[in-house]
Amino acid sequence: MRIMRGLVFGTVSLLPALFAGIAAYFVFGGAAGDDWEAWMYGPCYLVPGLIVGGSLYLGLRDEEEIKQ
Numbered sequence: 001m002r003i004m005r006g007l008v009f010g011t012v013s014l015l016p017a018l019f020a021g022i023a024a025y026f027v028f029g030g031a032a033g034d035d036w037e038a039w040m041y042g043p044c045y046l047v048p049g050l051i052v053g054g055s056l057y058l059g060l061r062d063e064e065e066i067k068q
Helices: 002-012 014-027 038-060
Strands: none
């Protein structure tokens, strides 16, 4: 169950991660039509990767039982 939940969380977070990566690209100085720069690996790969990886981790972690 944890693996399936983690995969669902990771898959659902792909679209918001894509938009966050695009926003980070323009915030850090990228412009439409510019050539690729080496410093753009952070906004284009690191930001979406952290979002998807974080949501995958949240889906895979073990939930504590609720004590009543």
